[in-house]
Amino acid sequence: MAKTNEETKYLDEQDKLESQFVPNTKLRYMEHRGNRNNMWRIFNFVLLAAGSLLILSPLWWMFATSLKTMAEVMSYPPSFFPESWEWTNYIRAWNAAPFTTYTINTITITTFVVIGSVVANSFIAYGFAKIPFRGKSIWFAIVLSTMMIPGFVTLIPQYILFSNLGWVNTYYPLIVPHFFGSAFYIFLLRQFYMTIPTELIEAAKMEGASHFYIWWKIGLPLTKPALATVAIFSFNGAWNDFLGPLLYLNDENLYTLQLGLAVFKGQLSTQWNYLMAGSLLVLLPVILLFFFFQKYFIQGINLSSGGK
């Protein structure tokens, strides 16, 4: 409904524009332009529709392949629609590897990462946005500059550090660093905090509230939408992380879904129906999250581009 409103508003504006500014002698010309605009919009629509089929086709293919029999997967030419819908592929794929264990492990890690990211980055961002102190701009420049450092430069020393701490084959290396903030989220939340009027915080301070109290009671609730964005992004990051678990986890009982899928690929090699079923199950939470919390994804992008 909203879109049609938008559309009519747009057309109204166009009409107004034409009647207001265009002398009568030019009207015929403008009419011609209007037709051309309509042609353009139809062309645009067709292009978008064709493009979205192209964008969606890999996902449909994944779904279709996951339901095919092995004979059909290997048949040539391949088809977009499975002959028989083998839903049992999903059960077989799930049971072919300890996916239940992997899921529990992944949820465990992801939960801690999300909590750490939300709490730590919100805390740090409050400091940068709402407390004046000497050296703030230097520290904020350091925050931003850490975004430029390629991850692999610090990866090897971090590995040596964590292995000296005896943390290899535990979840600590995958979780603990997230409790110390990360540049992108600090930046994002600071942008959001900037939109909260300082008077609100000044008033609370007059009442004798400490910054901890203000952060907890005012900062956190008022930045909920931005925190949701951080939660979703960090969920996505932890859920899809492959490098970290690959480096730090050796014991198969500790494996995450991403590692599990890689192992699964090694075992099944070309049994694409099971591989696609497994992959789709691993992607499903992210797809669902996207459809339910789309606006927080988009908000994150907009905030990172300068807080519009």
Add this chain to the structure above:
Amino acid sequence: MGKRKLTMRRKEGIYGYIFILPFIVGFFAFTAGPLLFSLAGSFTDYNITSQMNFTGVENYQSLIMEDGLFRTSLWNTIYYVAFSVPLTTIGAIFISSLLNQNVPGIRYFRTLYYLPAVLSGVGVYLLWMQLLEPGTGMVNLILGWVGIDGPNWLYDPDWTKPSLILMKLWSVGGSMLLYLASMQGVSKNLYEAAEIDGASRLRQFFHITIPMITPVIFFDVVTSTIGGFQIFQEAYIMSGNGEGGPANSLLFYNLYMWNQAFENFNMGYAMAMSWILFVIVFVLTIINLKLAPRWVHYEGEEK
């Protein structure tokens, strides 16, 4: 009064540092410390079990002068960045300009085009391995419809990197949204004026839209260049668990570094590699920053 104010300010200062303390601790423990360690380590023969023996610039020397695989990996990475950055930038601008119009169902289109950008990880890599299967995959099936005999993609050394670029193009949605947001910020008056002057859509696009979104193009090019140099996960999975693919055509810089560090345990060597990468990325970013004033248009700036 003055004294009270001073102590207030000092108290605020202490509070400020308490709040950013987690970052400061993390910065020293996980970034600055490791950075210095790897710089020092790059001049040693450290391999985790032995002591660190100082070997001078030997690692750097043998990397640059002798190591053929190092050159291969650097070449592969530059190839990937040189094609993927311009293609994804142009692709994202093109799609976002289509999405910046008033057509029916535009909200749904925006959602659909963004969806692949949020999907990542091993599941997506496996999906593309299947899509790119020469005989039974979808990509060559579709190419066949338009009469193109598709290549062997991940099995042909000439086509492995284009395979990864194609996969990357599928997920341009993230930067597409950035462009869309900035296009929506362009003042309507500019287009109306151009319209009355009789400027065509194409002229409007190149003379109004593109100049107005150059700050976002700049941001996108810088970040995706930095990101492109660090390609690892997809190469690891799609080249058969880090083996580098046919004729080492997927042996990217970070993949080779990974193999040196965690397969061969040549940690000192790998740390030297990581610093070379750091310098490359740093220099490219500086070049980008220096070139920016020539083409990036900031509103309100005197020309």
